[in-house]
Each structure stands twice: as structure tokens, then as C-alpha cells.
Amino acid sequence: MTKQALLVMDVQQVVVDRYPDPGYLPRLGTAIDAARTAGVPVIYAVVGFRPGYPEVSTRNKMFGALALRGPAAGGDDATRIHPDVAPEPGDVVVTKRRVSAFAGSDLDLVLRAGDIGHLVLTGVATSGVVLSTLRQAADLDFGLTVLSDGCLDADPEVHRVLTEKVFPQQADVTTVAAWAAAT
Structure with missing residues (x-):
């Protein structure tokens, strides 16, 4: 059987706070707990940059505004994973430089x-890191x-279309409960 890993992507406190869903972190915690119990590696991907944002071009529509801010960087606060789903010893955290968890990180090497x-993909946002990483x-x-x-x-209809119509072309799509029960 092929070895699997649970990817927990972009669940930094500053990101999660922009997506108010009181049930999200408990569901995600269920997946993380199931993975750890089954011995499935849990790998976190966070977006982060060096002070001054040397990795970011002003031409980049999504991240370019950061480069214009100058030398200040988000620091630890920007990359801090939400405490409700924080990594434990043995979990891996990779820092990515773009939307995909692979972009500018050592994720492929770790895998x-x-x-x-x-x-097994989870994260915020479905139309961002999940789509790009998938x-x-x-x-x-x-x-x-x-x-x-x-x-x-942020857009429930986009989430629905991606998970019901787009993702099934390249992935199995299931729920946390179903995956946890089968793991």
C-alpha cells in the first residue's frame, strides 16, 4: 500500500481569522488526530517570506503588495499556525513562497x-492552496x-464546484469523518 501524508495548508492564525467558520478547526483537528493515531505523517505548509520580501516581485498580483511595503516582514505572527491545530513534535512544517505548497518549499524533497x-489535502483556501497544490x-x-x-x-459556491466537479477529476474527494473512519 502506498504511504500517505496529511497536508494541512495555510492554517496560519492570520489566514483562519479571515474565514469565520466555527466548525472548521474542530473538523480539521479530527483529521489531524486520526492521522497521528494511524501513524500517518502530518505535514504543515505555511506561506512565509524573508524580511524585505526578496522572494516577491511587484509584478505578482497576489503577493506583490508585500514587496512594496519595504523592509518590514510579517515575522513569526504571519507564519504562526492556529493554536487549535498546532504542530506537535514529529510533524513537519514547510514554508512556501507562493500559493502551491510545492512552490519555493522543500515539500517534494520531504515527501x-x-x-x-x-x-490527503486540507487547508484554506479551497480555491487557493488546495487547488494549486492538487x-x-x-x-x-x-x-x-x-x-x-x-x-x-470564502465563496461557498466556488468550494462546492471545486470539490464536486473539478477535484474528482484528479483526486478522491471525501469527508473528514469518512477518511478518519477508514484510516
């Missing part, structure tokens, strides 16, 4: 070193599962 061939992971020949209620988006 290959761990002989992981299947990824597409790149599929192109890298990883098996994929998306936990539909382990993802969150």
Missing part, C-alpha cells in the same frame, strides 16, 4: 525522502485525496 506517494501534486504523479470539509473557501 520523497519519506517515500510518500499519496497526499494540480501540481497530480502533475508530480502523487495519489490524491481531498477532505472536502477539511477545506474552506
